[in-house]
Amino acid sequence: MNIIWWIRRDLRLHDNEALAYALEQGTAVFPVFILDPALLNSQYVGEKRLAFLYGGLRQLDAALRERGSRLLLRQGSPQTVLADLLQETQSELIVAEADHSPFAKARDTAVAVTLPLRLVGSTAVKLPGSILKQDGDPYIVYTPFKKGWLDLPLPQRSQLHPVPTQINTPAAPESDPIPDTPALPDSVPFPPGEIEGLRRLENFVGSNGRSVYDYAEQRNRMDLEGTSRLSPYLRFGMVSPRRVAVEAIEARSRARSEGSRKGALVFLQELIWRDFYIHILHHFPHVAQGNFNEKYDRIEWRNDEADFAAWCEGRTGYPVVDAAMRQLVQTGWMHNRARMIVASFLVKDLLIDWRWGERFFMQHLVDGDLASNNGGWQWTAGTGTDAAPYFRIFNPTLQSKKFDPNGDFIRRWLPELADVPDKFLHEPDKMETAVQRQTNCIIGEDYPAPIVDHHAMRDRTLAAYKESREAEG
Ligand SMILES: Cc1cc2nc3c(=O)[nH]c(=O)nc-3n(C[C@H](O)[C@H](O)[C@H](O)COP(=O)(O)OP(=O)(O)OC[C@H]3O[C@@H](n4cnc5c(N)ncnc54)[C@H](O)[C@@H]3O)c2cc1C
Structure with missing residues (x-):
């Protein structure tokens, strides 16, 4: 046949x-x-x-x-x-x-x-429908879903299919050419294909890779290469998600210390987040259009076009947000911690509908994927599944100080802040005029003043969410 x-x-x-x-x-x-x-x-x-x-x-x-x-x-x-x-x-x-x-x-x-x-x-590693609550309903909270996932038989190396040596395709009919435009810009650090995907997997989690053992420690640091950067390869199945799970499970068994074991486990748990959002999208397809939680259907978004443009172009006056957005536009990838920070900023500081950000991410991410992207946005907006409370509003400056402690991430993406002293790097608008002159960074000219006041916007957003909840009863 x-x-x-x-x-x-x-x-x-x-x-x-x-x-x-x-x-x-x-x-x-x-x-x-x-x-x-x-x-x-x-x-x-x-x-x-x-x-x-x-x-x-x-x-x-x-x-x-x-x-x-x-x-x-x-x-x-x-x-x-x-x-x-x-x-x-x-x-x-x-x-x-x-x-x-x-x-x-x-x-x-x-x-x-x-x-x-x-x-x-x-x-997905586990088929949607295979992890359900006792009453047959799908899980809508990650932690019990993860437990259900881990309680099923774990994937094993013996299940993995080898690469076939020969594929019989006789006299195949005409093929259209594979388009060569758009071309991949040099600034995108993801050489396409299975070979590169497997190389990264081997280096990060495989028997010769040790990075996974530092994962629990380093994965939140935006200034370090502490994560696998496998997401584009997983997005297109250039690496098998089941193979990634097997490597993580085996790395955990090989680990020699509690910290290393934890690293491999936390990495596996991130892969389970990927499955979680695939399952959510399967069971609740309405999330693709709107809020998982209908209580938030009546939020009165500000949706200010100029603020949105400033966010997209990395000129909000919050260095961590601007650095991350420039990383996204130039490289097609953004660190997970940075994704949470910029998403929280768009939704909770600018009061812009999360769907605007979701779309912009899809237009730029090499790993752009409806399930994970929508899940990440709704989690941050507090409109989604899981314990994603509406009052979780990231303070961008505190996040920046904690997860980019030396400012290396900011300096890398914002050359206009190169000479700004460390103590002002996370909030350059705090520099006195003389310091601005000395460091070649005049606020409002070389780098913008913050486009909103975080604390004022926080109160405004909490009020908008409250009104929507009350209107929905
Ligand atoms: C607002 C927002 C939007 C996002 N959009 C996407 C998207 O479009 N595509 C995408 O693949 N991921 C998305 N994520 C999840 C996460 O940020 C990326 O998967 C991760 O940063 C990819 O980098 P990595 O491969 O180095 O991840 P690692 O930390 O090395 O993790 C390994 C793999 O686990 C999976 N993973 C890790 N974290 C998550 C997570 N929170 N949710 C789902 N899967 C996860 C990814 O497949 C990832 O490649 C989003 C997160 C947020 C907060």
């Missing part, structure tokens, strides 16, 4: 359940990727992420060619493209990894009405 392997968010040959199934069942396998205009034209698309995807497809094609196969790329609606390709390749089955976002589920359901589609494997 000929089989189409429909690649979506699993751009890899290692531990690929859908591919393994296709190879097991088929005599010939046709690897196919479809560029769907419905996705390409969405306002959530980001050029850096698209360029990363195209680079990943090029690398996948090269890896397939080394194994006697090749990638078939087509543009169009999946239903039409797949119907044509079933005929052209004389295939009887389409195999794909399950993707649990509302868009993907609707697309796959529509395809399966007329075409033979089988979903095998998942973008």
Whole structure:
């Protein structure tokens, strides 16, 4: 039987359940990727992420060619493209990894009405629906979800599928070229593809990597490279999430100290956050449009366009916010602590609808992913699942002093503050005029004064949230 392997968010040959199934069942396998205009034209698309995807497809094609196969790329609606390709390749089955976002589920359901589609494997480590409360309802709080996750049999190395040595793809039909624009800017430090994803995994968590053992200590420090930077590779399945989990579990068993054990466990727990948000989006698809918690549907956002532009461009006058936003726009990535700080600032200090920030993140993040991004934004806004109380409002200056203690992160992204003395770096507007002159940083000219007063805005936001709760009864 000929089989189409429909690649979506699993751009890899290692531990690929859908591919393994296709190879097991088929005599010939046709690897196919479809560029769907419905996705390409969405306002959530980001050029850096698209360029990363195209680079990943090029690398996948090269890896397939080394194994006697090749990638078939087509543009169009999946239903039409797949119907044509079933005929052209004389295939009887389409195999794909399950993707649990509302868009993907609707697309796959529509395809399966007329075409033979089988979903095998998942973008999550644990399949949505496999971790439920005793009464059968989904968890909406992370900690018990995590316990449920850890209580299930843990993934093991023996389950991981090896990279196939040969893939039989006879006389594949014409492929459209993989687009070369947009190109990945040099400022994006994420070379696309499975090889780089696996290299990072090995260096951070694998048997030769030790960084994971410092993870619990260092992961919140924005000035250090204390996290894996695997998110873009996980986003496109260039590394298998199950493989990452196995490496973390094994690193934990190898650990020689309590601190190291904790590092590996905390890293695994972050991967469980990823699963948590995939499950939330699966069970509560309405979060993609609005608040998980309807009590906050009546918040009167200020939605000031000029403030939003200042946030996007990194000129709010709060150095930690501005440094992080410039990191995002230039590199397509931002540290998790910084994501929380800038998200809290947008929502709680500027009183701008979290969906504006969510969209801007999607337009710039290489790892931009509906489930994690929406989960992160709603968590910070206090409108989401989990213990995300509305009164949690980050003080950007205190966060900055705590998680960038020497100001290295700020100095790296804000060259205009290069000569500002350490003690003023987190709040340069506190410098007296003479110091501003000495340090070549005139507030209001070289660097903006804070666009809002944190304490005043805090009170205003708490009032806006309270009014919405009361209006919703
Ligand atoms: C407002 C906001 C928006 C976010 N948007 C995204 C997004 O679009 N895509 C995305 O992948 N992550 C998102 N995150 C989660 C997190 O910030 C990133 O996954 C992390 O910073 C990626 O860096 P890393 O690979 O070095 O992570 P590490 O700390 O090394 O963690 C390892 C992996 O665990 C997963 N992970 C870690 N933290 C989280 C988390 N809080 N939620 C879900 N998964 C997590 C990621 O897959 C990550 O690659 C967001 C967080 C916030 C607060």
